[in-house]
Amino acid sequence: MKRRIHLTSAIVLLTAVIAGCSDSGSSGKNAGAAGAERPPSPVSVVAMKKAEHPLTSLLPGRADAFQTADIRPRVSGVIKQIAFKEGSEVNEGDLLYKIEDDTYRAEVAQAQASLAKAEASVPTAQSNLARYERLVNSGATQIEYENAKVTLLQAQADVAQAKAALNAAEINLALTDIKAPFEGVTSVSTFSIGNVVTANQTDKLTTLRRLDPIYIDLTESSANLLRLREAITAGRVNQPGGQIADIRLTMEDGTQYPIIGKLDMSEMAVSETTGTFSIRAVFDNPDNLILPGMYVRASVTVGKENGYLIPQRAATRNARGELTAKFVNAQNVVETRVFEQSSVSGNNWLVADGIGDGDKLIVDGFQWIGDGATVAPVEATVDENGFVVEAPKAPEAAPAAKP
Incomplete structure (x- = not known):
């Protein structure tokens, strides 16, 4: 009887040991799985705030001389x-x-002599007319008087003709220079x-070009013009004075031209082949940095619009060409937003809908995360050019207190 009791106790004890080992192994696996989970990825975010920003258009252009003349004799x-x-x-x-002028000097001298000859006949014709005028009623006929008058008029006409010939000869002489x-x-x-x-x-002998100031011929799409006019009419875009404001240039090597230009004129017709219209701007060019024929890119400020700025580095385009950007919601989960309408504002995209004040835009680190991922947002700032993200530096740890 005692032997059976001892055997039963041993079986129960063995079962308990096995169960304990099984629970221990399961707990170890769960702990290992928990330890293998990756922490949320840090991403740099910028808090959105609605404000009025300049609305710009990036246009291609060519430089053209302010004045051009082909010099011919x-x-x-x-x-x-x-x-x-x-x-x-x-x-x-x-x-x-300078053209040889001997022949033209001789023509001037000849014209001067002809003028002198013509002028010499005028006093005689005037005297004859005065004499016949006195004698017209006492011996001279009316016909003789009329002939004297005609003679004087002819002499005066000869003088005028000689003066014109002299003037022409002097002009031709001057044109030799x-x-x-x-x-x-x-x-x-x-x-x-x-x-x-x-x-x-x-x-032509040579070409003369005036380079200061200089023209920049720009090309804009008529579709963009219609969208701009619609936005102005709807009140979304503020265009002070109804005129294009500042125009800034980017040179062929990527450098910024230091002088701001102004609108000179815009073509009031659209090309039937390209669907574009021309805009001409004028820039001061004191150092002749811009030469005729140079290719440039112009940033034209066409007005101001209320909206949110999305740096170009933080945005992409989907298959339909729509602007997309990634945001972090209140649960620190990534989501992609699509914007059907967007405009250009400097180095940023300007959108008016789909964003609220305080929304967190991911500006760095979004390339390696997808929608639904949990992240650790880190506040950051973007410089004025919209390219460099400057994350704030972490505060230095305070030294440990001495016991």
Whole structure:
């Protein structure tokens, strides 16, 4: 009887030991699984705030000279002198070319002689007319009086004709000096000293360009123009004075042109082939940094609109071309928002709907996380260019208190 009791006790004890080992192993596995879970990924976020921001358009453009003139001779002759250095700046009225003027000086002298001859006949005709006027009723006939009057008129007409011929000869003589019509920069001379040129020839002697100020010809889509007008009409965009404001340039090498330009004119017609219209801006160009033909990109401020700024680095486009960005909700879970309408404001996208004040936009770290992921948001700031994210530095730990 005692033996059976001892055997039963041993079986119960063994069962308890096995159960204990099983529970211990299960607890160990659960602890290991819990220890393997990854902590939420840190992401940099920016709190959204609605405000009025400039509305800009990024437009391609080409530089064009403010004034351009192809220099051609207006009289014929042989080039005697080239008075400018090719590619140099000249002032208005500076001599560019000198044409042999001996023939034109002779024509002036001949015209002067003809004028003197014509003027010499006027006093005689005046005396005859006065004499016939006194004698018209005492011996001179009316016909003789009328003939004397005609003779005087012819003499005066000859003087006027001689003066006109002299004026033309003097003009042709002056045109042997080919001068700059305005200040600018010359191009290569296509003719040399000794070459014969003709009046109003097809071939130009050189080209003169005025580079300060300088024009920038921009191209804008007519669809964007219609959207802008609709937004202005709806009151979403404020355009002070109804005019385009500042225009800023980015050069071919990516540098910013330091001078702000202004609108000069806009074409009141749309191209039938490209669906675009032209805008011309004018910029001061004192150092000739911009040269005709250069490609530039212009940021045109067309007005102001209330909305939220999304840095370009924090946004992407979906398959339909719509703007998307990732946000962190109140539960620190990632969600993607789609914006059907967006505009450009500097280096940012400007949206008016789909965001509320205080919403947290992910600006860094969103490339490796998907929707539904739990994250650890870290407050950050974006610089004025919209490119660099500057996370605030963690405060230094206070030194431990001494016992």
